[in-house]
Amino acid sequence: MYTLIDTLIQFPFLAEDAAADSTRSSLQSLLIIPIMLVAMYFLVILPNKKEDKKRKEMIAGLQKGDNIVTSSGLHGKIVEFKDNNETVVISISANTNVTFETSAIVKKKA
Structure with a gap:
């Protein structure tokens, strides 16, 4: 206790x-x-x-003619580079070209 x-x-x-x-x-x-x-x-x-x-x-390392995929899922071929390689023109069909920032490119397709 x-x-x-x-x-x-x-x-x-x-x-x-x-x-x-x-x-x-x-x-x-x-x-x-x-x-x-x-x-x-x-x-x-x-x-x-x-x-x-x-x-x-x-x-x-991207060049003209490379097939790429953008961050929005758009597949296309590089036609030309603009603005000191800051933007890229991508061909998505026969007569359709679109312009993207190079930073929007996610991957290069083989």
């Missing part, structure tokens, strides 16, 4: 344990944030950078 004196004797030790637990908890919380940022970099940002680099290289 515990008495009031026993509780008062043990109270400082309990307070120290609680303080140590709260310090440990706050340190763990502070360590989680950098770990999450590093994980986000490797899982999200790095793959997107690689895809963007591949896409820019593909767009830079």
Whole structure:
């Protein structure tokens, strides 16, 4: 049976344990944030950078006569480049040409 004196004797030790637990908890919380940022970099940002680099290289290598697909799903053949390769004229049928930004080109068909 515990008495009031026993509780008062043990109270400082309990307070120290609680303080140590709260310090440990706050340190763990502070360590989680950098770990999450590093994980986000490797899982999200790095793959997107690689895809963007591949896409820019593909767009830079386009030539007249290449068959392409735009982001809107339009299939056609490149007829000419305009405005310092910023826009491209695409032939979608015999007498139908449309102009797109080169950034709208998603892939080059074989």
